[in-house]
Each structure stands twice: as structure tokens, then as C-alpha cells.
Amino acid sequence: MVDVARLAGVSHQTVSRVLNSPEGVRPATRDKVLKAIKELGYRRNMAARALVTSSSRLIGVVTASSEFFGPASTASAIEAAARDAGYGTLVTSLQTSDEVEISEAFGFLVNREVDGIISVAPRTGIAAAATAAARSVPMVVVADGFEPQGRIHVVSVDQELGARMVVRHLIGAGRRRIAYVAGPDDWFDAQARERGWRSALEDSGLAPAGRFSGDWTAESGYEAGTALCLQIAAEGPQRAPDAVFCSNDLMALGLLAAARDQGVRVPQDLAVVGYDDTAGSAFFAPALTTVTQPFEELGRLCLEVLLSALEGEPGMWHSVSPTLRVRRSSV
Template sequence: MAKPHGKSDDRPPGMLDVARVAGVSAQTVSRVLSGRPHVQPQTRERVLAAVEKLGYRRNNAARVLSSGRSRTLGVVTLRTTFYSRAALTAGIENAARAAGYEVTTAAAASLDTSGIEAALSRLADQDVEGVILAVPLIHTSARIEQFTRTTPTIAVDGSRTDTTDVVAVDQALAARKATQHLLDLGHETVWHIAGPEHWLEAARRREGWRATLEEAGRPVPPQLEGDWSPASGYRNGLLLGRIPEATAVFVASDEMAFGVIRALTELGRRVPDDVSLVSVDDIDLAAYCTPPLTTVAQPFARTGELAVAHLLRHINDPAGTIVPESVEPRLVVRASTAPYAGT
């Protein structure tokens, strides 16, 4: 059977598909399907024709209240078990609830444009009033740009479309704080186990690490790369632990750091006596590993609060000025770092 015009994959058609075929915004589609006034007859006909052509079936036909507002915010996140994503989402949900809003989450199966588009389409079907993007936009697309032009959207990792507001932790500063802490302890240089290359957060941390070393006139070791998982930290720790001159390492996340510590321990290299280690996030487990992690805390709850505040401001004042906001991370010193004890 031939696929409906305007749709090239096997997923059910969503509101963004209807909007594209009808040549209107997702919000206009929502107004038509909710029976709201102030829609031109010709526009209504185009939307209904697109619905018929695509075989679109609405998932949430009665969500919009009589006021025309759903009191619901959407969050796009990656389908993952990483603690940092869960902590950020919890911060968003708490802030939204305090403001009288519900939150619906759409997990993207991947970070390519089709995965993000599918997640946005599911949120459009839920009549969300605005969206928080908790994923890095590696690439954008016409559909993503159209959605963010017509629906208030906040990004929380620094990536953006032409019309997206940004509330983000200063990741380069996080790396600078971690790297400078190790240099201040007397280490000649600092090795780095980075996050995935395509994640903007990882890229900013690499930049901050490299810039701090270069400004201090220190050699910049070759970087190692993980995927945020403890397993990738473990693999890189087995490599790093065999380099005698590696006495200090900045790991891009706490979860990778757990794997690094295990690898170093298995190789007989003690933390922090032989290798000092700093990571990023300050998840709950960081204070309870052996040794307790020195880490740069990301204020997940505060970031969620600010993202919701920015989003509600745009919902209530769509013509208002977009002013990005940077959140400062905080160094938390524990037992995984110590002064250089070189010979």
C-alpha cells in the first residue's frame, strides 16, 4: 500500500505532518481540531483535507479547556537512563507543577532530526502550550524550525533554532573550574575523558579544558572519548591507568568517573594518591563512591526552574524579547583529588 503523501516513514501521522501538508502551523491545526474560533474557512478546509489525506487520528481530542489553554508543557528528552536527564526533568516537573501546569514528556529515540521531529509531533498532539528541549540539536530541519516559530520553545543545553530561547549551564566554565582545580593542586597537566563528540555539552567541556591548559602554558594531552556510560569510563580508565605521567584527569560526567575509578583500582593506581580525578554533574551517588567524587555540580533543579519561568514568559508574552540565561556551575571538592605527590 502506498504511503500517504507528505509522510515518508512508518510512524502514524502526527499534527506536524498535518501542518506541513496544509501549509499552516501546528497551533492552527490544534485550533481547527479543537473547534476554536478565529480560523479562516479556507484554512479550516485545508487542515481538514490534510487530516483526511493523511489518515490522522488525534490522540487527545478533549484536552483543551474552555479557555483554549491546556495548562500543559512539553519536554523533549533522549530515551536514556542517564541520571542527569532524569534530574533535569524532575526539576522541570516540580517548577511546572508549582506554576499550575502539567508536564508531558516525549522521548526521542535518536538525536537525528527525524527523532526530534517525531517527539515534537507527539507533543503537538497533546496541545502543549510550550516545549522545553532537553536534547542537543545537532542539526535542525524545516519542520523543527516551523514548530519553534509557532510554539514557545526553550533549550536547556545551549543549542537552539532561529527562534528558541536558551537556559543553559555554562559548560565551558564547568570544565575550567575542574581543570584549574587540578592545576592548582600542582599537577603538570590534566588529561580529559570527554563525552560524545556530537553532544554540545561535551564539546563545550572540551573547549574549556583545552583553553585552561593553553592559557596556563601547559601541554594538552590527547583526549579520550566516552559515551556518558560507566562502561565507557571503565574502558578509558584502563588506557589512562597505563600512562604513568597521567596524574590528573577531568572526566566529563560522574557516571563515567565511576567506571574510571574502578579501572584505575584494578590496575593498582590509587585515587587520589596516584591519580586525582574531577568529574561533572554531582549526582546523588557522587558523594558515596570510593573515594567520594570531587565534581562540578550542575544545578539541575535551578535549571529546570529557570527553563519553566522563561517558557511561561514566552507563552504569556509571545512578542517579548528573547534573552538567553546562563547558569553557573559550582565546584564541590571531595576526596578524589589531592596535591601532586611527584618525585
């Protein structure tokens, strides 16, 4: 820092202000200091800073396995937002997501003296471990349906709203018998999407046309799609489902393959909608109508909420809204 100050012709206190509170430094002075920092290749000593401020400038992130699109996208967005805010991230990825593993992951991060934790492990088994870890550090849980409490804030995409958008779209397209392919029962987001499907049907005076169990994979979507197509063949077009909402895009992909193999036309015989707007979903055959989740916005909100929690703000619920992307599979 002394070398930066000497090259810029300012005091080391001014350099410190540029690094910590740049808005309080005159633009001309700030520009000189930043130019000197760049020229010298200066890097802050974060270990020394932690000793002075009692802050590690580290955020712990617990996430479900990277094979899952939503948690992986959210964790990536959190890392980017933290980096922009001058924080590093320490990420631990869960393999089984059972209660023991979740508790160990939180303990690992607390022992590394992170300033706070953001949990992107949206399974119901997280509750007890999150409550215990929050006694040590503030926490943000990314899960639609988790209840905020004490030092635990909840941030999520409004999954129920996304599901309601899907059902309203299908009804608007003339569909009246709407089935559903569910995600795993122990995922908060899967539960919220199912609540949205059921409540939107009820509001429109329609009954569920069938529920099929899935596990987020294309294989489970194919199995559900095969069963659905056999139901269509047995009941005929006047009684069988004329639309299906899959709670993620991979299951929709499997279902589309099953429909093709069983000779069911999409969307003529069966409208299909997914959820997530995964990369490539516009190139499914046919292009998939789906729900887009604003992961970058979600990541920024997670960090903003955690920083507020570090200032002592009590646990609250915060959400962002998804959008419906209509493509050929449903119209």
C-alpha cells in the first residue's frame, strides 16, 4: 500500500479509503490511486484485513450436487455477485443431502470462520441443520417454502407463481385436462410447483388430470410420458389429459421422447410445458414452452440479503418472479 501511495502522490490513508470507501474520495484522486494499483499489480492482503476488521470477507455456500440445474445456476450467480462485492466464496457441494451430510457441511464452513452462509440445498432435511448453524453465523436459505426465523433469511424464485403461469397459459390455449409430472417430494421447489398447479386448477374450476412421480431426470420423464400416453390411448381424446406440466425441463425432454415413441403428437394431441428454461430447451422437438428463472437477479439478492443479515436484520422472506417463455410445444 505504501508503494501505491508513493506512486500516486497521496497518503496511505487515502489509498485505504479508495479501497474501502471509494465514494468518499474525489474522482481525480481516486483515478490516480486506481491507476497506481493497476500499474503496480497491487493485491490486498485479505488475511491482514481480516485481523483488523474481524471479517474474513468469505461467504460460505452450500449447494446440492452440480448435476441439478437450478442449484448449480444459483450457486454460480452467488459467486459472481460476491466477487463483485469484494467477497470470496467457499463452496461445499452435497452428494447425498441427508441430514448428517448437511450438518457436516455447515459445520465445515462455520469452522472456516465465514462471515455468513448461503444454502442452495433446497431439500426439506435442511431445516434442523440450518437452524443449528444459524446460531453461529447469519444465513440465507434459497428454498421456496422454508420459513424464515431468527438469523435465517429465505430467498427464492416464486415457484408457485411460475406454476400458476403455466396452468393459466394452458387454459388460455384451450386445454382443460392438465396433468403434472412432479419432482422429488422432499424438494421445497417441487412442492411449491405442485401447489401452484393444484391451486391454479382449483381457481379455474378444473380437476387435476393425473399426477406422475419423477426425480428431475429425463429417464423419469420418459417413464411418466409412457404411462401418460398409454392413458391417452385407453381413455381417448375426450377424457384423457390434453396437456401436461413437467416440473423441470429434463423430465419434459424425456416425456417428449415417450410421446414420439408412442405416436402422440405434441402439441396437437398433448401440450407440454417444462420449467427452468435450460440451455437447449428452445431446440427440443418441438421447442419447449418453459419457465425462466432469473438466476443472476437471485444471486445478487442472496448476497444483498446476507449483507443485511450481517448488519443484524432479522430473518425475512424475499422473492423474485419467474417469466413464462412460450414456444411450440404448447401452442
